[in-house]
Amino acid sequence: MAILSVLTGIAIVLTLGYGVLNGFRDASTAVAASIRTRALRPAVAVSVAALFAFLGTLATTGLSVALVDKLNFNVPDGVVGLKLLICGLLTAGAWGLYCWWRGLPVSSTHALFSGLVGASGASAFMGDMSMSGAWGLLLGSVLLPLLVTPVIAYILSYLLVIPATWLMRHNTSQSVNNGSRAGQAIAACAVALGLGLQDGQRTGAMIALVLITGHAMDPGPMTWAIQLAAGAALSLGVLLGGWRITYTLSRRLVNFDPLRGMIAQGVAATMLFLGSLVLHLPLSTTQAVTSGIVGAGNNQAFESVVWRNVSKVLVHWVLTPAICVAGGAILTLAVHPLLGNA
Numbered sequence: 001m002a003i004l005s006v007l008t009g010i011a012i013v014l015t016l017g018y019g020v021l022n023g024f025r026d027a028s029t030a031v032a033a034s035i036r037t038r039a040l041r042p043a044v045a046v047s048v049a050a051l052f053a054f055l056g057t058l059a060t061t062g063l064s065v066a067l068v069d070k071l072n073f074n075v076p077d078g079v080v081g082l083k084l085l086i087c088g089l090l091t092a093g094a095w096g097l098y099c100w101w102r103g104l105p106v107s108s109t110h111a112l113f114s115g116l117v118g119a120s121g122a123s124a125f126m127g128d129m130s131m132s133g134a135w136g137l138l139l140g141s142v143l144l145p146l147l148v149t150p151v152i153a154y155i156l157s158y159l160l161v162i163p164a165t166w167l168m169r170h171n172t173s174q175s176v177n178n179g180s181r182a183g184q185a186i187a188a189c190a191v192a193l194g195l196g197l198q199d200g201q202r203t204g205a206m207i208a209l210v211l212i213t214g215h216a217m218d219p220g221p222m223t224w225a226i227q228l229a230a231g232a233a234l235s236l237g238v239l240l241g242g243w244r245i246t247y248t249l250s251r252r253l254v255n256f257d258p259l260r261g262m263i264a265q266g267v268a269a270t271m272l273f274l275g276s277l278v279l280h281l282p283l284s285t286t287q288a289v290t291s292g293i294v295g296a297g298n299n300q301a302f303e304s305v306v307w308r309n310v311s312k313v314l315v316h317w318v319l320t321p322a323i324c325v326a327g328g329a330i331l332t333l334a335v336h337p338l339l340g341n342a
Contacts, residue, residue, distance in 0.1 A: 007082040008214030014089040015210055016233045019203040021096050022108045023053060023237025026195055028245035029105060029268075029289040030238070033261035034188040036250030039181035042241075049192035050238040056196020057231030058224075060204065060276065076129035081213040083335060084119040084131060085206075091115030091327035095320065103244040103252075104316045107284035109202060110142045114321040117142075118328025125329075126336055141282050142321050149271070149283055150291035150317075156267045157260075157295035164263060180258035187265035194272025195285050196234065201276060204230035249290060253313070254297030255304040264292035287317065 030053070031045035040048070075081040092111035099106045117138045120131040131137075168176045204227045211217035211226075256264070268288040275283035290313065298305050 004079060004082070004214055007079060007086065008210060008216055011082050011085050011089065011210040011214065012207065014086060014093070015203065015206045016229065018089050018093055018108070018112065018206070019200075019230055019233030020237040020240070021093055021100075022199050022203065023050075023195075023234040024240045025096055025100050025105070025108060025237070025245060026199060026285050027053075027238040027241055028243070028249060029286050030192040030195055031188055032246045032249035033256070033265055033289070033293055034181075034184050035246060036256070037177075037181060037184060037258040037261045039184040039258060039261070040188060045188060046239055046241050048189055049195075050235040052189045052192035053196040053200060053238050054231040054235040056193040056198075057200025057204065057234055058196075058227055059193075060197055060201035060227065074132045075209060075213050076131070077213055077215065080123065080129045082210070083332065084116060084123060085210055085213065087119040087331040087335065088112060088116035088328050089206075090331055091118065091324050095324055095327065099316060100244055102316075103248040104313055105245050105249060105286045105290050106313075106316050106320050107146075107286050108199065109282050109284055110146065110317075110320045111324045112202075112206075113137055113142050113282075114324035115328035118325035118330075119332040120328075121325070122329035122332035122336075126333070128336075138321065138325070145281070145283060146287070146317060146321070149287045150314075153264075153267055153271060153288045153291035154295035157264045157292040158299045160263050160267065161260060161296050161299040164259060168259065177258050180262045184258055184262040184265060187262050187269060190269035191265050191272070191285070191289060192238070194269045194276070195238075196231065197276035198272050198283060198285055200227075200230050200234045202282060203234060248309070248313075249293060252309045253290070253306060254294050254310075256293060256297035256300075260296035260299070261293070264296040265289065267292045267296075 027046055027049055030049045034040040035042050035045055075084060092108060092115045095111045096108055116131065117134045120134040207226045207230055208217065212219055271288045272283055272285060275281045294305060294310055
């Protein structure tokens with residue numbers, strides 16, 4: 001029981017750390033466009049984003065267990081299950097820090113799920129219990145969204161620029177920019193709310209999963225304490241900001257104006273809301289916002305996209321599942337001699 005309690009405590013700390021890192025990195029996606037077009041000042045942008053991310057997390061109190069059920073995977077009870085969760089969290093955290101240092105926006109969710117799948121595969125290879133539905137999780141919650149989310153966000157943002165510019169054709173550029181900045185400020189709040197609905201929900205689900213696996217909680221409805229902890233971790237990360245990624249999204253990928261920034265953020269927020277509240281599917285905030293910005297920015301009379309930098313981001317999106325599956329497997333193999341007989 002002692003080792004079970006210790007591992008549960010370690011897994012809880014790592015889960016909260018994952019929530020902080022998630023907010024730290026994904027704050028960039030929520031506020032980068034509004035900062036780029038001066039719709040919001042940086043300090044105001046992160047403060048507002050932190051508030052709405054917290055509120056979005058609290059709004060998912062009844063949905064986090066539904067998310068776990070929807071994903072259709074189960075972690076073994078006890079030490080084996082906690083080992084898998086710890087290895088998956090460590091892998092996702094390490095990859096997230098590396099990509100932040102490089103200024104690359106990648107999906108924290110894809111990193112976590114891929115790390116868990118890799119850990120499960122290594123556990124099965126060694127003859128231990130493993131997660132049921134692991135490869136379905138990889139296919140349905142990582143690989144399929146990786147193909148679908150960027151394409152939908154890009155196409156919708158690109159196409160919506162056409163009616164938006166037509167409706168504004170008789171307005172002055174100053175009035176269009178001023179109105180778009182106001183709309184973009186609202187859209188930034190909506191993206192931050194969607195961040196809480198998506199990533200805050202997953203953090204709360206992970207906390208509950210750790211407690212259930214460690215026999216510290218019975219399966220059942222999510223408690224307010226869990227969601228408060230998840231929301232606080234995510235909001236703390238948002239307040240810390242992730243300015244390296246903000247610079248990439250706002251300066252290195254595409255040149256866009258307030259109107260296109262508003263469209264991109266509006267599309268991303270809508271996708272996040274539908275994914276969480278209607279479909280109960282995990283969507284990447286990073287991929288939705290990034291693809292929306294590139295799509296809207298590309299619909300201009302002049303070449304505005306730096307495709308070399310966009311390609312670098314896309315490569316790391318594809319590398320995330322492969323590297324994190326491998327990382328989760330290697331970590332599990334490494335800790336097996338320490339916990340194999342526990």
